[in-house]
Amino acid sequence: MAYSSHTVPPLKDKSLFKENVALVNGKWVGAKSGKTFDVHDPASMKLIGTVPEMDQADVNEAIDHASAAFKGFRNTLARDRARMLRRWHDLMVENKEDLATLITWENGKPTADALGEVNYAASFFEWFSEEAPRIYGDAIPSTVAGNRIVTIKQPVGVCALITPWNFPAAMVTRKIGPALAAGCTVVAKAPGETPFTSLALGELALRAGIPPGVVNFVTALDNTPSIGALLCEHPSIKKLSFTGSTNVGKLLMKQSSSTLKKLSFELGGNAPLIVFDDADLDTAVAGTITSKFRTSGQTCVCANRIYVQSGIYEQFAQKIAEKVNGFKIGSGYEKGVTHGPLIHSRAVSKVEHHIQDAISKGGKVIVGGQRCPGLGENYHQPTVITGVTRDMAITGEETFGPVAGLIKFDTEEEVIKAANDADVGLAGYFFSGDVKRVWRVAEALEVGMVGINTGAISDVVAPFGGVKWSGFGREGSKYGVDEYVAIKTMTFGGVHPVM
Ligand SMILES: NC(=O)c1ccc[n+]([C@@H]2O[C@H](COP(=O)([O-])OP(=O)(O)OC[C@H]3O[C@@H](n4cnc5c(N)ncnc54)[C@H](O)[C@@H]3O)[C@@H](O)[C@H]2O)c1
Numbered sequence: 001m002a003y004s005s006h007t008v009p010p011l012k013d014k015s016l017f018k019e020n021v022a023l024v025n026g027k028w029v030g031a032k033s034g035k036t037f038d039v040h041d042p043a044s045m046k047l048i049g050t051v052p053e054m055d056q057a058d059v060n061e062a063i064d065h066a067s068a069a070f071k072g073f074r075n076t077l078a079r080d081r082a083r084m085l086r087r088w089h090d091l092m093v094e095n096k097e098d099l100a101t102l103i104t105w106e107n108g109k110p111t112a113d114a115l116g117e118v119n120y121a122a123s124f125f126e127w128f129s130e131e132a133p134r135i136y137g138d139a140i141p142s143t144v145a146g147n148r149i150v151t152i153k154q155p156v157g158v159c160a161l162i163t164p165w166n167f168p169a170a171m172v173t174r175k176i177g178p179a180l181a182a183g184c185t186v187v188a189k190a191p192g193e194t195p196f197t198s199l200a201l202g203e204l205a206l207r208a209g210i211p212p213g214v215v216n217f218v219t220a221l222d223n224t225p226s227i228g229a230l231l232c233e234h235p236s237i238k239k240l241s242f243t244g245s246t247n248v249g250k251l252l253m254k255q256s257s258s259t260l261k262k263l264s265f266e267l268g269g270n271a272p273l274i275v276f277d278d279a280d281l282d283t284a285v286a287g288t289i290t291s292k293f294r295t296s297g298q299t300c301v302c303a304n305r306i307y308v309q310s311g312i313y314e315q316f317a318q319k320i321a322e323k324v325n326g327f328k329i330g331s332g333y334e335k336g337v338t339h340g341p342l343i344h345s346r347a348v349s350k351v352e353h354h355i356q357d358a359i360s361k362g363g364k365v366i367v368g369g370q371r372c373p374g375l376g377e378n379y380h381q382p383t384v385i386t387g388v389t390r391d392m393a394i395t396g397e398e399t400f401g402p403v404a405g406l407i408k409f410d411t412e413e414e415v416i417k418a419a420n421d422a423d424v425g426l427a428g429y430f431f432s433g434d435v436k437r438v439w440r441v442a443e444a445l446e447v448g449m450v451g452i453n454t455g456a457i458s459d460v461v462a463p464f465g466g467v468k469w470s471g472f473g474r475e476g477s478k479y480g481v482d483e484y485v486a487i488k489t490m491t492f493g494g495v496h497p498v499m
């Protein structure tokens with residue numbers, strides 16, 4: 001494996017870097033307390049900058065402004081909201097290099113991945129700008145003589161959005177796009193680890209002409225739990241959309257019960273990936289690498305339990321090891337680097353724990369297995385382990401890091417049972433050349449999304465979401481707007497036909 005050093009390229013447009021401010025009612029403001037928190041570059045651990053440590057008083061004000069803005073915004077023409085989203089999309093594309101620089105700086109992912117994320121993130125504004133004018137109701141034949149029934153879809157109101165650091169741009173645009181398309185206003189809590197990308201998006205929102213109060217970005221690190229509680233319990237917040245861990249999702253659901261608000265949860269995964277003997281081996285290897293090692297294993301849809309049928313197990317392990325050996329680890333800004341640092345030292349510790357636990361139970365590391373002290377404390381080698389079994393932590397928990405544990409299996413029945421033996425069900429993948437098996441397995445897996453002969457399933461047009469403890473609701477796609485509207489039924493009585 002090769003290693004590299006770290007230099008942050010300058011932004012072309014320096015005004016996209018917003019320090020010590022958050023966006024409330026179209027204005028850049030600090031925390032009333034004057035408190036701030038520091039954000040560090042996970043690659044170098046150097047300070048990137050400081051951001052307001054907002055508290056409940058600050059967020060209450062943002063909610064009030066979003067509520068006031070909703071009164072007007074809900075009545076805007078869908079076509080006008082579409083144009084705003086389109087302009088915001090175009091500005092993201094025009095500024096994609098700077099946005100990618102910010103993403104790499106605060107998240108650590110390589111520039112090519114960061115650029116891919118900007119395009120993916122912008123695609124949600126493009127898609128929902130196209131959906132906005134097509135939020136139709138129904139005309140429903142009544143069972144009662146003289147009655148006529150129609151439905152309309154109305155915006156739910158002010159929405160709270162809480163998103164994680166692993167996709168600093170795409171997780172929040174996937175929520176703001178449909179919210180604005182529907183006519184809602186939002187208070188978005190930026191992730192504490194990666195707030196600068198959100199703030200840059202806020203700057204572009206102003207340039208796109210999004211009216212004051214419609215999109216508010218608030219920031220906090222230590223105050224996150226109390227702000228989360230406020231967003232859940234505030235009666236003016238009519239909807240909470242959260243992406244993050246299952247544990248925090250459960251807490252937010254409990255806290256939201258007092259206001260019975262509409263909820264969408266995109267929570268943790270522990271994706272099974274199955275390689276059958278009848279698969280095309282090179283396709284399966286490429287798909288496994290894509291799914292397992294994207295963003296150094298830090299995506300909710302990353303393969304976590306890799307089941308390989310016994311007839312091809314050794315060959316598959318060898319091919320995966322060869323690919324992983326070809327990775328280049330280092331600063332996301334360096335040309336040729338394929339994998340950057342993890343987000344923080346806690347993430348590295350979890351990876352280490354999973355590797356040590358696997359070794360102690362008989363697993364064999366065939367590539368990697370170590371930290372990279374020469375690079376910095378947040379780096380860990382991409383790792384492949386064979387001889388992985390069901391009793392290991394790497395099988396039972398989401399690693400959220402660059403470790404591929406290979407589990408041997410014999411029969412389809414056995415592997416389906418093992419794959420479904422999880423509380424969560426976000427993504428699943430399998431590789432097979434048998435068309436009957438493809439249908440059987442796709443239908444049997446208890447997940448919200450299945451990749452068949454591919455490790456890449458994310459696409460703005462495809463519904464994204466899980467089942468079981470991976471949450472509920474769907475983002476992106478033609479269903480994404482449903483999460484931000486309420487259906488109103490209007491029944492007209494005494495309408496008699498002309499005789
Ligand atoms: N399903 C998806 O689409 C999806 C996408 C990305 C990440 N995830 C999941 O997120 C997890 C990794 O991210 P993480 O460890 O940062 O998750 P996390 O749940 O700790 O944090 C996610 C976000 O929630 C905020 N948060 C934390 N505690 C909170 C509280 N008490 N009240 C309000 N907000 C709070 C954090 O500031 C962060 O912005 C993984 O389990 C992963 O699978 C899921």
Ligand SMILES: O=CCCC(=O)O
Pocket residue numbers: 166167298299300301458464
């Ligand atoms: O990490 C979760 C989201 C990843 C994606 O949208 O592909």
